[in-house]
Amino acid sequence: MFAKSSKAAQIAEEVTDFTAVQGRSLWQDARARFVQNRAARACVLVLALIVAFTIFGPLFAQWNNEEIDWDIIGNVAAQGMPSLATGHYFGVDDLGRDLYSRVIQATTTSLLVGLIGASMALFVGTIYGIISGFVGGRTDSIMMRIVDILMAIPATLVIILLLVVAGRSFFKLFIALGAVSWLSMSRIVRGQTLALKHREFIEAARAAGVSEITIMHRHILPNLLGVVVVYASLMVPEMILAESFISFLGLGVSEPYTSLGSLISEGAGTMAYGTLWQLAIPLFFYVAIIITMFFIGDGLRDALDPKDR
């Protein structure tokens, strides 16, 4: 009954009302600019292919990422190279495990680390920054001094300590990366909030009796979302880099799971024995992800912020 009457009202509204021209919002403008950016568009395509590979790749795999090919294990350099005949499309690693499956697994890990690390930064940093900037005064000073202190501690040290104390796991890795990444985000958001806070439309909202909390989420948040999105997109490759570095040190995700960083580390270790594919293939995926993410971030910045190019 209820649903019906509201539906009826909606229809009535559409029938009797004037037809208003649909406006073009700043988001739509930004999307148009982004679509026009050829490099960014190509990079989105490449990234989409990589994501599709991680989803559909396992369907074609003949080995899983833990199985050891006992036929090859003693003679990796001679028989373990990429080949269709053995079913090891990307060859095998030093222990005779299928590199194809391992690369898929590692790429998934790295992409997840990037996404989750950046989104943690996005949520925590944005909320912290908005509150600090909008409330201002002493609250702002205290909140920003806390950020300053945390920033003064080297990020790698924090991550390593967290992982050593709490043990290594996927979940804890995300927590550790998130714990350091929101700091710079909160600073950027605070700066933007300070600039927006004194704009006339905020004053107009205040004169219209809008409450401070509503002003924060109705006027401040949408207007700094552009900057936040750009910064978060540039943060994704940074997170991947950080994770690779930790994995390279041997502190990242634990076996049998792997990430691109640890694969590269292993590949680099066996480089001298003529098994170059063990380095080249993970490195290719790694570089492809980082470069496309940077280009997409750049494209987003040009699209959302045409003045600051």
Added chain:
Amino acid sequence: MSLLTVQDLSVDFTTADGPVKAVTGINFDIQPGECLGIVGESGSGKSQTFMAAMGLLPANGRASGSVRLNGSEILNLATPELNKIRGSDVGMIFQDPLTALTPHLRIGEQMREVLQVHKGVVGRQARRLCLDWLDRVQMPVAARRLEQFPHELSGGMRQRVMIAMSMLCNPRLLIADEPTTALDVTVQAEILDLMAELQKEQGTAIALITHDMGVVARMCDRIQVMRQGGFVENGTATEIFHSPKHAYTQALLKAMPRIDAADAPQLFETQARPILRVDDVKVHFQMKMSGGLFGHWVPLKAVDGVSFEVRQGETLGVVGESGCGKSTLARAVLQLIEPTGGGVSWLGQPIVGLKRAELNKYRKDLQIVFQDPLASLDPRMTISASIAEPLLTYRPDLTRRERKMTVADMMERVGLDRTLFNRYPHELSGGQNQRVGIARAMINRPKLIICDEAVSALDVSIQAQIIGLLRQLQAEFGLALIFISHDLSVVRAISNRIMVLYLGRVVELADGETICAHPQHPYTQSLISAVPVPDPDIERSRCRIKLPGELASPLDPRAALRFLPSRLAAGETNYLPKLIQFAPDHYVAEHDPLELILEG
């Protein structure tokens, strides 16, 4: 032979939305020593004409046609050759003198660079020439200015430096692009006098680009009226002002507010009790000054004891130059800034120091319209959402549909088509956006609207429309208005009473007619005499009252006594001039006779 001949000049821009024709095939010439005025509203292509002639178009602009300086073609010349002409044969002054000067170079260095590049003059001789020109543009303490940076000078002084710089090489043509638009009226009057003098003494021809008919009336021999990239009318100043032929020129002249207008509002006769009473309001900011180990705090008295009343249905105009505290006063009345002292009462209820929730009850009746129409609207919201925002707070009982209809009706009432409902601010013109701002202020049918420079950012014809709209709305809803502006002629066009502010204090308060025709305070007198009138005969025969010195800083405690030098001489530096009733409804602050002040 004419100095500059422009034939069939066109300027095109390639933009993302296709080619734009900024200037379409215009012809004109400038004779040596004359002043040609190019008048038009924003977007008419008046600036682009001269930018194209000087080769200063942005990368996506293209100019065609012919521009000849002294008979030789200069359009689309290579940059090195143009550089020889720019600054030596042709000088240029721009609207914003701060952005036109390099911030990290001293005034002297910038001026000497011009001499070195164009004349090869360096060292002591260059310094002497610079000093000479700074003196000629009546720069106070010229020798010290050479060692100062641009940000240390006031707007008027910077513009003087710009003029001195462009005159260093004795150019035969001076292009002045809105040279006084960013300046206060009294400073504007001085700069215009200076330019007129240079024209007479040096025989420099001036091309004056402006939107202000009053400035043109004072300065120009011949006038070209420009619209949408083409000339619509040209003629001598007398012809254009007394017998304009083209409909656009006539409309432009009609739209121009005049301080001596006959149809301006008279004193509002009412027995009604005042709805707003402002009593000795003070807003002081603490400014940190350097000096000592930790610096020290100095109070900046932005508003320092202002009292007035507003009755229902009347308009109170507030005039003053930049930094006199007009906008701060508006915000203090609305409690957007908490006043440091004094009281504001609305319908007899004091509203200073109330909590947010209690204040919101009064905010329904007290609204504000801001200066910059684009900045006062949230760029991410549709205009209807912006207009509806106050409804969400004060009329939560409305259904979506009722709210939509209320907004659409209000849009129509302020002259916006309802099909614009879902548009965003960046898709509308400045005038339309200002109508949105007015609709938002009007949506709850308030009793008082404060217009803070509400029409200052708009073109003359749009300005006239908005003022017309405000007067209509006022008549229809019985609104009271507080109309704040730096432009006395605009204030005169809408206000019943006018209050003149000087450094946070009222110097004179009376009805519009009295303020404009019989001002008593020396400051008001100088302000009135500086306002340009769009009529060449009146404008050129008026005598100006020039007060000595620049507009003082509000940080200087002695500045408040600028019109009471006798008290200053007596050592009473803390004395505050009192407001004295001069006639019924006419209040004037204490001051010494004009002659004493003029002696400086």
